[in-house]
Amino acid sequence: MSTAHLVLSYYSSFVIVASFAHLIRLDYWWIRMWDFPHLQVALLTVLGLFAWVTIGPNVDGLLWILPIGLIAAAGYQGWLIYPYTPLHKREVQSRPRSKDEQGNDPNTLRLLTANVYQENTHQPDVLALINKHQPDIVLLLETNEVWKKAMQPIEKTYPHQIHCPLENMYGLLFYSRLPMVSHELRFLIQDDIPSIYVQLTMASGQLVHFYGVHPMPPSPTEHYRSTERDAELLLVGKEARRKSGPIIVAGDLNDVAWSHTTRLFQRVSGLLDPRIGRGLFSTFNANYFFLRWPLDHVFVSHHFQLAQLTRLPNCGSDHFPILVSLTYKPDPANTEDLPEPEGDDLKETHEIIKKAAETE
Template identity: 45%
Template sequence: MNALSIAIVVFSSLLVVLTILPCFKSRVWWVRIWDFPRSQLATLLGIALLMQLTWLPPLQPGANAFPYWPLWLGITTFASLLYQLWWIMPYTPLWRKEVRWADAHEHGPRLKLMSANVLTPNRNTQALIALVQQHRPDILVTLETDAWWQQQLQPLEADYPFRMACPLDNLYGMHVYSRLPLSEMQTQFLVEDDVPSMHASLTLVKDLQVRVHFLHPAPPSPTENAESTERDIELLMLAKSLEKEEGPAIVAGDLNDVAWSPTTRLFRKLSGLLDPRVGRSLVNTFHAEHWFARWPLDHFFHSDHFELVHIARLPSIGSDHFPVMVELQYHPHNAAQQEGLQATPEDKQEAKETLQEHGAQASDVPEPTAQEQKNV
């Protein structure tokens, strides 16, 4: 075997190992981190497969002790490629749309939300203010905003009279600015003492209140949490809290988890919330500076009371995240037309055991009022 063949074998084998690694349910960061770059791994696996077909020697039975090794390497590489594509294909136009497009002939109330992880050291406040003035979202949620950012964003306050503020200098500060009335507002530290979440009831129009939750749990990483436990617990707590909610609900924020991960999928199964990206696109928001290493970390999930008008990644504001915006239209009769992931008894048991193991309770999550519009 020559040096090129050895390099191809090592390259392909490494990609296969990185594909298998997240299959283990370990929560340590160096396992869970490989949930993120599935599109990148799929691309590399495709390249590895082409390299094998182009440069590896043909099968030579009897020539050595392992005459069929190129075939087996090709099969495992191809299987790994298919497995990676299985995770990301739902976030392409090839998949069935989970959320319907809003009908232009209907006139249900609309809600436009913008989420921006600003990166605390970033000082390009004018870029964010300009985007807000251009798109005029009904709700702006900012993440990683400290007291300096709060002061710099004061020009927005005249147009956003309803606000929630938790300025922190630990990269987990959070602010919510709303044109529409907010009530039952609570800022909670559900899992970690320095990582807030925000919860409120939003009055979209008269007699229509939407339960809203904004999150930014810490990621599994060598510089943050050694495991994904804290993030996973916070998502499961909220999912269980939403499990029996029959009114309109929206969850938004930087979840420090990709849309296709087992944790986020379990969150969607238990909460019953829909993902408007399914059947459309990935809407990759991180990392803004590295085109080759991007994945969807910033999310909008909603109940089936809404249809999609528009979802888009917005231009860079100097952060490591792109801002993202979604516009939804209230349409209360979608239960039979929009269907997301369904929880199995095993999913519910897994969530129950995980919460019990860590002494977490869904009852600790605020449950603001959600009320459907009457006579619709």
């Protein structure tokens, strides 16, 4: 075997393992980390196949398994990514545009959510972004007292607020023009990881259930497993399923759109992903274009149509902000294809939540 074939064999073996490692249902970070880079791994499979065609067409013995494995891996990666392309049917319908629209529809709300990165000193850029786009709701994550003070200029414009500044990279600031009927600052799984539940009233009088979340990710520097993150998302999903009326779940989920956990969350909650049929809208890492995936999410109930979904310019953070405009326009036809629990979904959800609770 030539040196080129040997190197290509090791490369192909790594890419194949990286493609399917996330299917192992263990919650350790070194397994769950492979949920994230599917777009990057897809590119590696294509490069590997090109290399086999270029330098390895005469494959001896069992080595032919490797290019076949790469073909399978490429197909699998494509299957995962395909829903987040314009080729796929959209989960959330687009709102028809009107030439006479003035942008003051009482049934439309605009949400800006951003993980601003606690150590980021570009607070004026974030304020400028808020002033430029004039969202109705602002959710800022990884905020401490420095950020709380820096955001004081918008407090008059956004009189309805929830402040939970923390120094552990999980602080949360929420600002709303829309009146809050009720609100809760919650610590669902971990005592130092906050989330919020808010009942908002749109200008039309319609009540909206809003959840803001930022669970801890599995990583060598934060948590050795994903159980706590998964449990928090699934608790929110179960609660959202029981609510009537329009629902929004937003924030940095520290999970990617195509992961088993996020898809399980969708089936448990019945919520829809506006990105499906439109694009990835990758928000992290803003500093490295070759290492980006969609970590910041907005999930909505079937009551909404999408007027706008935009990844905004970076403001010094390692995340891009997301701006979404949603119009309350329920359509009975939209309830026909809602995500529903499958197989052992409910049992798995119960076991994950129980496991997280037992270790707290």
